[in-house]
Structures are given as C-alpha cells and as structure tokens.
Amino acid sequence: xxxxxxxxxxxxxxxxxxxxxxxxxxxxxxxxxxxxxxxxxxxxxxxxxxxxxxxxxxxxxxxxxxxxxxxxxxxxxxxxxxxxxxxxxxxxxxxxxxxxxxxxxxxxxxxxxxxxxxxxxxxxxxxxxxxxxxxxxxxxxxxxxxxxxxxxxxxxxxxxxxxxxxxxxxxxxxxxxxxxxxxxxxxxxxxxxxxxxxxxxxxxxxxxxxxxxxxxxxxxxxxxxxxxxxxxxxxxxxxxxxxxxxxxxxxxxxxxxxxxxxxxxxxxxxxxxxxxxxxxxxxxxxxxxxxxxxxxxxxxxxxxxxxxxxxxxxxxxxxxxxxxxxxxxxxxxxxxxxxxxxxxxxxxxx
Numbered sequence: 001x002x003x004x005x006x007x008x009x010x011x012x013x014x015x016x017x018x019x020x021x022x023x024x025x026x027x028x029x030x031x032x033x034x035x036x037x038x039x040x041x042x043x044x045x046x047x048x049x050x051x052x053x054x055x056x057x058x059x060x061x062x063x064x065x066x067x068x069x070x071x072x073x074x075x076x077x078x079x080x081x082x083x084x085x086x087x088x089x090x091x092x093x094x095x096x097x098x099x100x101x102x103x104x105x106x107x108x109x110x111x112x113x114x115x116x117x118x119x120x121x122x123x124x125x126x127x128x129x130x131x132x133x134x135x136x137x138x139x140x141x142x143x144x145x146x147x148x149x150x151x152x153x154x155x156x157x158x159x160x161x162x163x164x165x166x167x168x169x170x171x172x173x174x175x176x177x178x179x180x181x182x183x184x185x186x187x188x189x190x191x192x193x194x195x196x197x198x199x200x201x202x203x204x205x206x207x208x209x210x211x212x213x214x215x216x217x218x219x220x221x222x223x224x225x226x227x228x229x230x231x232x233x234x235x236x237x238x239x240x241x242x243x244x245x246x247x248x249x250x251x252x253x254x255x256x257x258x259x260x261x262x263x264x265x266x267x268x269x270x271x272x273x274x275x276x277x278x279x280x281x282x283x284x285x286x287x288x289x290x291x292x293x294x295x296x297x298x299x300x301x302x303x304x305x306x307x308x309x310x311x312x313x314x315x316x317x318x319x320x321x322x323x324x325x326x327x328x329x330x331x332x333x334x335x336x337x338x339x340x341x342x343x344x345x346x347x348x349x350x
Contacts, residue, residue: 004048004225004232004317012047018346022050025342030054034325034335035305037066037193041224041319042343046232049346051225055323058194071179071192071221072321073205075302078220079148080230081167083122083279085155087250088170094158097122097278104154112137118154121147122278123259141264141274145217152216164214174243175229180222182214192221195323201304218303224319231310231317234298254278255298255312290340307336311344318343 009016026040037055041048053070056063089095095104097119102108108116112127115137120126124144127137134142152163159166164182172180184192189211195202204210213219229240234255238246246254257275264274275284280298283289289299294313301307305322320336 004043004046004228008047009049012044012049013349014044014049014346015348018342018348019049022339022342022346023052026050026052026339027054029322029335029338035322036325037070037195038320038322039066039068039070039072039224040321040339041228041317043228043232043317044347045315046236050343057191059196060194063194066193067191068225069179069191069223070321071181071184071188071223072306073192073210073302073304074220074222074227074306075201075205075218075304076145077222077227077300077302077306077308078215078218080279080300080308081171081220082148082151082155082163082216083254084171084246085159085163085167086118086122086151087246087254087278089155089158091247091250095154101126101150101154104157105150108150118151119258119278121151123276124264125259125262125276138259139262141259141262141276143264143266145215148217149215152214155216162214163216164219171230171245172226174245175226175233175240177222177226177229180220180226182219182221183212184221193321193323195304199304200324200326205304224321227306227308228317228319231308231319235310235312235315235317255280255282255296255310257282257284290337290344292341292344301336309340314344314347314350316343316347 030038039053042050051068053066053068055066057066098117101116112133116126120137124141125138126147127135129144129146155166156163233240233245234251237248238251254277256277258277259274262274264271275282283293283297284295289307289309293311296313297311299309305324307320309318318340320339
C-alpha cells in the first residue's frame with residue numbers, strides 16, 4: 001500500500017476518549033478563529049488515528065470547505081527533502097559530508113570558505129550567509145536558507161539532474177507522494193489553501209513565484225498524508241511500503257544531535273544546546289512543537305503554519321498544517337504544541 005492505513009485503536013495503543021479529544025480540540029481552534037484552515041494528521045505504529053480537516057480553502061465569502069487532501073506550502077520543511085537527497089548521494093558514494101563545499105561548487109571560494117564542509121550546511125553551522133562571514137564554521141548554529149540553496153546546487157552537480165527532478169524521481173515517486181510538488185500543476189491548484197493578505201508570510205506565499213518555486217530551502221507544496229508518509233519512512237528506519245529510501249544508519253545519523261555543545265539563537269529565544277541533526281531539528285531539552293515528546297523526537301517547522309514531528313520512542317508521526325494568523329505568541333505557533341500534546345496524551349499502553 002502507498003498510504004498509511006486506519007487500524008483499531010487497540011492496535012495503535014490509543015484510547016477512544018483521547019482520539020475524540022484530539023478531534024474536538026482541533027475543530028475548536030477553527031471555531032475560535034485561531035486559524036481559518038487546518039489539517040491534522042497523527043499515526044502511531046503505522047496506524048492512522050486521526051486525519052481531519054477544518055475550515056475553508058480560502059478567506060473569500062463562499063469558499064469551499066477544507067478537505068484532507070488540501071495542498072499547503074510547507075516552506076522550510078522542504079529542507080528535509082534536500083537533506084534526504086544529500087544522504088542518498090552519500091550512500092551512493094558520490095558525495096562526502098566531511099568534504100569542503102568547494103569540492104562540488106568550485107566557485108565557492110574566498111576568505112574562510114575553504115573550511116566550510118557539506119555537514120556544516122546540513123546543520124546550519126557554516127558560518128556564512130551569502131558572502132557575509134558570521135562566525136567560524138562549526139562554532140555556532142545560525143539557521144540558514146542560503147546553506148540549503150547551496151545543497152540544492154550540490155545535488156544538481158553531483159547527480160547530473162536538476163534538483164527538483166532528482167528529489168521527485170528518487171524520493172517522491174518511490175514513496176507514492178503523488179501530491180507533493182515544487183511547481184504545482186495547474187490541475188492541482190484548486191486544492192491549494194489560500195490565505196488573506198494580512199496573514200503572516202502571505203506577501204510571498206501567495207504569489208505565482210512561490211507556486212513555481214524549486215527552492216531547496218523552501219519551495220515544496222504537500223498534503224498532510226504525503227508528508228506523513230515521508231515521516232513514517234524515517235520512523236521505519238528508511239523504508240516504506242517495501243521501498244527502501246535510506247539505510248538505517250543514514251536515518252540514525254540524520255536524526256541524532258550532530259552538533260553537541262553548539263548554541264543557537266532564534267528570534268528572542270536562546271538555546272545553549274542547539275540540538276540539530278542532518279536536516280531535522282532534534283528535540284533534546286527544547287520541547288519544540290510539544291511538551292510531551294521524548295528527547296529523541298525530531299521535527300521541522302515551516303513559515304506560515306506547517307509542522308512535522310516523528311517520535312521514535314512513542315512511535316508517532318504527527319503533521320499539523322494551518323494558516324497562521326498569529327505566529328508571534330511569542331516565538332512560534334503554540335497551537336501546534338496543543339495539538340501534539342493531545343496526540344501524545346491519547347497513548348494508553350506504556
């Protein structure tokens with residue numbers, strides 16, 4: 001099968017009361033005006049326990065009711081696809097994480113750039129943002145879309161294929177992620193969620209350019225179920241539907257803290273321990289996206305509302321898509337925390 005399936009709540013190890021509480025709390029967020037559009041997904045042990053859409057496709061009067069197959073811009077979650085593609089090339093013996101970036105992008109030269117390796121780009125510790133030197137490579141984590149743009153170019157040069165074609169052919173198609181795009185097909189655009197001009201990030205998300213973006217750092221659109229399949233592949237150790245994408249070792253390396261002792265700052269929040277893997281943010285002590293995740297959980301946010309988390313301890317995959325209206329409370333979408341808390345609270349077999 002190409003998609004996660006519904007199973008009995010007993011097999012999933014969750015309570016009927018808990019699942020109903022997830023559904024009710026999610027619907028209430030839309031009823032209370034916290035978001036006008038929201039799709040939630042949660043699975044445990046490969047069994048879907050909730051997949052629900054609430055709200056409308058757009059802000060205009062008479063907009064259609066939202067459906068679970070709605071397409072959302074996943075923005076920076078795209079970086080996970082890029083990191084996965086990098087690791088696929090590593091496994092093929094075509095790319096080295098400890099090699100200088102200049103080995104693959106010859107024009108990446110100048111003061112300090114010879115010290116920047118591929119793993120620095122994956123962990124946001126390159127020390128560079130364009131031509132600007134921020135710090136010594138490996139010393140501080142500073143979240144960087146620029147670094148992932150470089151990774152996209154490395155993928156193109158090493159694979160011999162355009163970045164988006166490589167990811168589509170080697171990742172999306174084998175996993176059956178038929179509703180995940182960089183350039184959204186005309187026939188699929190009616191399923192794209194629309195946001196009001198006042199919504200955070202609308203000034204660039206609601207553009208034709210974004211619908212046709214091949215950015216390695218933030219260009220993809222997806223459905224909750226497609227993104228959940230991607231997450232389940234990681235939870236399964238690199239395989240889904242008998243199709244192996246990554247080795248178990250590559251998954252282990254991507255989802256452990258690769259920069260111990262390195263600090264970071266995001267907006268007004270300081271993290272003495274950044275906890276970052278290859279692409280994935282590692283939970284550690286951050287409680288990122290929820291209060292109940294294990295320290296081993298790994299996740300990623302995207303601008304404007306999307307979030308994915310995999311918790312290997314509690315065997316869960318959760319996806320929360322929404323149109324954010326207030327993403328400064330105070331640092332990020334706290335309503336994602338609320339959703340994930342209800343999911344983990346539904347587990348009753350520990």
